[in-house]
Structures are given as structure tokens and as C-alpha cells.
Amino acid sequence: MDWGNIFGNAVGEIISPTTAAYALAAIGLGIHFGYTGLLNFGQAAFLLIGAYAFAIPTLAGAPLIVAILCAIVCSVIFAFILGIPTLRLRADYLAIVTIAAAEVVRYIVTTTGLTDFTGAANGLSGFKGTFAAINPIPEGTYGFGPFVYNQYDWWVRIVGWVLVALASVLVWLLMRSPWGRVVKGIREDEDAVRSLGKNVYAYKMQALIIGGGLGSIAGIIFILPRAVQPANYTTGLTFFIWTIMLLGGAATIFGPIVGSMIFWVVLSLTQGILYGAIESGALSFVSTTQAGQIRFILVGVALMLLVIFRPQGIFGNKKELSFSV
Amino acid sequence: MSNPESAVVSSHPLVKGEVGPGCAKVDPIVIADHVTRQFGGLKAVDVDHLEIPRGQITALIGPNGAGKTTMFNLLTGFDKPNTGTWEFDGTSLAGVPAFKVARAGMVRTFQLTKSLGRLSVLQNMLLGATGQKGEKLFASLFKGIWRKQEEENTARADELLARFKLDAKREDYAASLSGGQRKLLEMARALMSNPRLIMLDEPMAGVNPALTQSLLGHIKNLKSDGTTVLFVEHDMHMVTHISDWVVVMAEGRVVAEGPPETVMKDPAVIDAYLGAHHDEDLGDLMEDGPNPVLEAERKAHEAHPEAGESGYGEEKS
Numbered sequence: 345m346d347w348g349n350i351f352g353n354a355v356g357e358i359i360s361p362t363t364a365a366y367a368l369a370a371i372g373l374g375i376h377f378g379y380t381g382l383l384n385f386g387q388a389a390f391l392l393i394g395a396y397a398f399a400i401p402t403l404a405g406a407p408l409i410v411a412i413l414c415a416i417v418c419s420v421i422f423a424f425i426l427g428i429p430t431l432r433l434r435a436d437y438l439a440i441v442t443i444a445a446a447e448v449v450r451y452i453v454t455t456t457g458l459t460d461f462t463g464a465a466n467g468l469s470g471f472k473g474t475f476a477a478i479n480p481i482p483e484g485t486y487g488f489g490p491f492v493y494n495q496y497d498w499w500v501r502i503v504g505w506v507l508v509a510l511a512s513v514l515v516w517l518l519m520r521s522p523w524g525r526v527v528k529g530i531r532e533d534e535d536a537v538r539s540l541g542k543n544v545y546a547y548k549m550q551a552l553i554i555g556g557g558l559g560s561i562a563g564i565i566f567i568l569p570r571a572v573q574p575a576n577y578t579t580g581l582t583f584f585i586w587t588i589m590l591l592g593g594a595a596t597i598f599g600p601i602v603g604s605m606i607f608w609v610v611l612s613l614t615q616g617i618l619y620g621a622i623e624s625g626a627l628s629f630v631s632t633t634q635a636g637q638i639r640f641i642l643v644g645v646a647l648m649l650l651v652i653f654r655p656q657g658i659f660g661n662k663k664e665l666s667f668s669v
Numbered sequence: 670m671s672n673p674e675s676a677v678v679s680s681h682p683l684v685k686g687e688v689g690p691g692c693a694k695v696d697p698i699v700i701a702d703h704v705t706r707q708f709g710g711l712k713a714v715d716v717d718h719l720e721i722p723r724g725q726i727t728a729l730i731g732p733n734g735a736g737k738t739t740m741f742n743l744l745t746g747f748d749k750p751n752t753g754t755w756e757f758d759g760t761s762l763a764g765v766p767a768f769k770v771a772r773a774g775m776v777r778t779f780q781l782t783k784s785l786g787r788l789s790v791l792q793n794m795l796l797g798a799t800g801q802k803g804e805k806l807f808a809s810l811f812k813g814i815w816r817k818q819e820e821e822n823t824a825r826a827d828e829l830l831a832r833f834k835l836d837a838k839r840e841d842y843a844a845s846l847s848g849g850q851r852k853l854l855e856m857a858r859a860l861m862s863n864p865r866l867i868m869l870d871e872p873m874a875g876v877n878p879a880l881t882q883s884l885l886g887h888i889k890n891l892k893s894d895g896t897t898v899l900f901v902e903h904d905m906h907m908v909t910h911i912s913d914w915v916v917v918m919a920e921g922r923v924v925a926e927g928p929p930e931t932v933m934k935d936p937a938v939i940d941a942y943l944g945a946h947h948d949e950d951l952g953d954l955m956e957d958g959p960n961p962v963l964e965a966e967r968k969a970h971e972a973h974p975e976a977g978e979s980g981y982g983e984e985k986s
Binding site for chain 2: 517
């Protein structure tokens, strides 16, 4: 086994744009679940909407800023569609509606009738031009050790992690304020907050929109190093984001970031080790395809162990946020 | 009680005209008309007319299922009535959502305490303050906008916490408080908004006697501060002790009203709510007829004759 290569790949995941995208999506989900108590099981839909609402206008010739605004506006509209009927109801209803809505939008973009717009099952590609055009880094390869990338890959990483940092600052600013106090109160008992004269419905809607908006920006970061593939936006994506959020700690600032880093490093390590073991013949009873699935079995087991033994995550305060809604 | 007729007073300084169910008050703060709420075939609330006197402590009493809490929920916008209108201080609040009712100055507490467990006691208190600039989404990002107001609110919260003897718990999570302390916290939190009317749903339920005394003191203090109090309670002695006016509900209707000394003697109250034996000990009732406690013990004895009899059952049978 080439341990140097395995560890090199794993360490590279720490700053990969995918890690940044998942961290951003988990920060958004943290606003929903960790701070406001909204059970959003459709975060994948916000990523999907961000991706398509960015890629489609870009391919139609829209400038970068228009495409980004389009992604944000679409996610706000989607949040309203989800929230208007369900936020007056108990938390469980939002959970059901979000999980269903995420599947609905995925089927919509996959329909062959929309091939001209969404590319159906093939997805979309060739939308990186506008983003690459504003890259200030001169052409070339930079970096050291495992972190050697070309100018575009660095540009995606820098923008991705700057956005993660900005989102974290936003969450910190919001949650230290009286606004944050109200949404945390809603997480505890919304009737009590209502009895104190707060418009609970409006706060839940604001939280849903902010978290969903971060999800759609995560969707843009997620597609910048790759193509848009509808198969990426299954409920599995939502549950990876949940795993990341719970791993780091749901109502914490750094939890989603570190959770995402650990998640991807572990996935990369297990993949490297399993593939290496198969190639060297140490593991003869599984194929490499099966090994890919085994990794995700491990994710499921890890999520279960996490919820049972450390419900507050890595950064969470057990007293403040045990795993209950 | 031997002569119920003499107990019914026909006039009272709080009342305009004659005292009776639904009587008009000299200075009402809440006026409700034709409020009904139906749950399937059951009319949980069916109140023709009710007025709550301003600046007084009014007790709302009645047997289980009389519709007291439902009435509370309706008045505060937590439930929607089938029919009915009501006004608070001259403004109609019928159909107004709960948070606007609270902003209008009519704040309630809950029968099952709703302390916000994973917020500190101080944060619970600060949540009670109204008109906070920092609660607006965009203003919340800039501390400069809300810092001063937050300091004022914190000072007021500390003052109230000291009054309710919760100042030592200031930084603790509300979940770590005892049941009685949570009741105190909920009341103190409701007071943060300086309500004109505070509605307490069973403030004494599950609170030990020592704490009950201090709760009673707090409720009386509210009156001296000029706040109107409406509360639901089961304990007769407490009601007699602190209330200026008592409204009795049974089966959704207001069956009697009056000052506490006399309303208890109203035959309608005795029949509908207290029953014929309200001032006797359960143990003294056995000669009069079937006693559920003894019945249960007798059945248990029949089912398990080998088990030792309880001293209580043996002595009487």
C-alpha cells in the first residue's frame, strides 16, 4: 500500500472545495436544527437549487453575479414554499415536507421533458467560465506537500473557505444577539416565546431562509470543481450533512467546519486503506465497488454511535444541546 | 352555608348594578361576549358575558373540565373560538394572534411551566422584554444598535430576579431549576414586558407550601404595582386569601361571580363545583355512602385475600 499517497489524499480533503461546500451546508442546517429546532430533512434540495439556479443562467450567458443572485432568490422562494404551509404546524410536519420536497425537485430536474434546461439525468457542465474569468491567480501550479493545485483549483478553494468563514461570522453575530435568543427560545418551546409577544412564525421563516440560502451557496461551491449531476442530490446528501452537523455539534460555530473536515478525511482514509488492501490482496472477498459502499456503511454506524454516545458532538456543550428537539 | 340566601350580596363596589354571573364592572379591563368553543360535541366554553375588573386580583375557579384553561387560551389567542368577541382595554382582540395579544399588554403563563430549559435564567428573562431592536434580523448583526437597550433590559431582569429570589441562579440553565423555581421564573419573565394584565394558569400547582407563600406575596405585589391579575386556581384557601373577585365556571359557563367570602356560599357554586362535602375530609365521608377509596381497597382485598389488609380498610369495615 502506498501510505504516502493515502495520507496525502486524506490531508488534501481538509481544504477541498467539497469539504467547504458540505461545511457551508451544515452551517445552514445548524441554523435550522441546532439553533431554531427546525427539522429540515431536505437540505439537499437547497444545494440542488443553488447548483441549477447558478448553472442554468450561466449557460444561458448571464454574468456571474446574476447567476449567484438567481441561486439565492430561488432558494428564498423555495424556503417560502416549504415554510408557508408547514411552519405553523408541529416540527414533524416540516420534516416530512422537506424530505418529500427534496425528492420532488430532484425528480423535476431529472425529467427528460426538461432536458434543454437541466440536462435531465446527464446534468449540466461547462458553466465554470464566468467564475474562472475573475480568478486573479496567474496560470500555473502552486503549493507544497499534498496541497499542490492549479490556479483554478486554488481559486475555488479560496472562495469556498472565505464563504465558510463569512457564514460562520454571520452565525456568530446572529446568535449572540437578541434575535438569536428568540430563535433559541423557539427551539425550546415556541408557545412560551409566542406568549412573550414574539412572532414565532416570522422568526422560523427567517431562520429557514438564512439556512437554506447558505445551503444554496454551498450548492454553487459544490459544483464549481465538477459537473451538475442530479444523482448527487439524493436524501443521502442530506444525511451526510446531518452527520457532519451532529459530529461537530449542532449549535456551535466551529462544529460544522471541523465536522466536515473529519467526515471527508475519514472517508478518504477508509477508501484509500480499503482499496489498498484489495489491490495488495489482503482483502480478497470484496471488490473495489463494494469497498466504496462499505465506507458509507461506516458512516451510518458512526452516526449511530455518535448519537448514542456523544449527542452533543465534538464542540457541543452536553448540558446545552443534547440530541432532542 | 346553612342559609345560602343571606350569603348572596346584591351589590359590591367593583360592580355596576347587581352582582351575579356576567355582571358589569365599574372599570373592566377585559369584556368578553358570547365566547364559545366547541370540541366535537362538547361545548368546552360557552360564556355569554364576562368582565374582569381592572387593577384587581380575579380568580377563575371551577371543577376539572370547566373550561378555565380553554377560556385562557381563547382570550390570549392560543386557541380560536367558534363564536365570540372580546376586548382588552377598549381594543378588540378577537382573532388576534397570540404574540400580538402579548404585545398589547395581556401576558399569560402556562399550567405546565414552559421555561426554556437550555437557555440561562437571565436569557429567559431577557426574552420577556418587548420592543427589542436587536430582535430584528438586520439590526441584530450590529451590536451598537441594541447594546444600550440590552443593558437596560438586563438591569431590569436582575431587579426582577432579585425580587423573585432567583438572582443566585442567574447564569444557570433554566432546566436545572426546581418545579417551583420555574413557576417563579415564568412569572418573572412575564413581568419583563410590564403587562397591564397578567394571566396565571395555576401558578400554585406543584409548588411546595413555603414557595406558595412567596408566590402569593408576589401576586399581591403585582396588584400594588397596578397590574391586573387573572388566575386559575384549585385551592380554595388560596383563592380566598388573595383574590378580590372570584369567577366560577362549570361546564363551560360562568355560573357565579362575587367576592371570595360570599361566592363560596353561593348555592350554584356549591352544587356545581364544590359538591356537598367540600369542607369535609374525604375520610369523614364514609358513613354517608359509597367511598371510592374504600371500594378500591375492598376490591383489592377480594382479588388478593392473601395480602395483608390495610389498617385503614380494616378499621372501618
